[in-house]
Amino acid sequence: MVDIHTHIIPGVDDGSSDIGDSINILKNAEKAGYTAIVATPHYIEGSYIANNNDKKKLIDVIKKEAKIQNISIEIFCGNEVFITENIENLLSGGKISSINNSRYILVELPRTGGSYGLQSCIFKIFSLGYIPIIAHPERYSFVQKNKNKLIDYIEQGVLFQLNSGSILGCYGKTAKKTAKILLKYNMIHFIATDTHSGKSFSYDQTSEVYKVVLKLIGKENTDILMTHNPMSVINNEKIIITSPIEMKKGLFDFIK
Numbered sequence: 001m002v003d004i005h006t007h008i009i010p011g012v013d014d015g016s017s018d019i020g021d022s023i024n025i026l027k028n029a030e031k032a033g034y035t036a037i038v039a040t041p042h043y044i045e046g047s048y049i050a051n052n053n054d055k056k057k058l059i060d061v062i063k064k065e066a067k068i069q070n071i072s073i074e075i076f077c078g079n080e081v082f083i084t085e086n087i088e089n090l091l092s093g094g095k096i097s098s099i100n101n102s103r104y105i106l107v108e109l110p111r112t113g114g115s116y117g118l119q120s121c122i123f124k125i126f127s128l129g130y131i132p133i134i135a136h137p138e139r140y141s142f143v144q145k146n147k148n149k150l151i152d153y154i155e156q157g158v159l160f161q162l163n164s165g166s167i168l169g170c171y172g173k174t175a176k177k178t179a180k181i182l183l184k185y186n187m188i189h190f191i192a193t194d195t196h197s198g199k200s201f202s203y204d205q206t207s208e209v210y211k212v213v214l215k216l217i218g219k220e221n222t223d224i225l226m227t228h229n230p231m232s233v234i235n236n237e238k239i240i241i242t243s244p245i246e247m248k249k250g251l252f253d254f255i256k
């Protein structure tokens with residue numbers, strides 16, 4: 001499996017606390033069956049602002065230590081960028097990076113407050129030649145209220161990444177139910193852990209996640225979301241997209 005959303009760089013956000021912590025996360029990832037992961041520290045203007053040079057130096061330290069400890073996971077660099085109108089300057093100024101310098105960029109939205117500003121930010125990202133991947137849509141209140149809203153964005157070429165922990169209820173019942181519905185209705189393109197040093201979700205829960213997803217969408221689709229598509233992003237290749245299905249009201253009330 002391949003993980004395109006993790007917080008394993010120490011000292012740059014609310015993820016890993018030190019190099020030892022980062023190494024433990026990597027060991028658990030390897031044990032769970034991951035072969036490649038992308039470090040995607042938060043970039044939030046005025047709050048978490050480590051630039052590409054800072055990140056690169058720390059990733060090199062992690063890679064060196066991982067090699068000493070015989071951990072065979074490939075580590076790539078990216079960011080989880082909090083939605084901003086300033087995205088062009090951040091990219092050109094070396095403040096943020098797309099996933100492994102590909103055309104794909106991971107974007108985070110506010111949990112509440114609707115989709116205000118999203119459309120213009122998406123437009124800007126596309127006009128710069130990038131493709132936005134929106135992190136954990138199942139956790140946003142505007143999506144929980146209206147899942148079909150994602151179809152408008154998917155039709156524009158926007159991609160969506162679901163958090164592994166959401167499937168197990170790590171972020172509450174509503175996010176769990178929303179996660180399952182989004183999966184069922186082909187509105188998700190990647191599943192990633194968003195691991196923060198074991199907070200909310202840890203890699204030893206991976207097999208449980210895999211089982212639930214397998215039951216919901218079958219093996220082929222599960223492998224597309226957890227391995228194939230994430231690897232294609234790292235390699236800057238096209239991903240597999242299945243057309244989303246509009247959800248009819250009340251149909252999935254039984255999903256818990």
Ligand SMILES: [Fe+2]
Binds near residue numbers: 006007
């Ligand atoms: Fe994250």
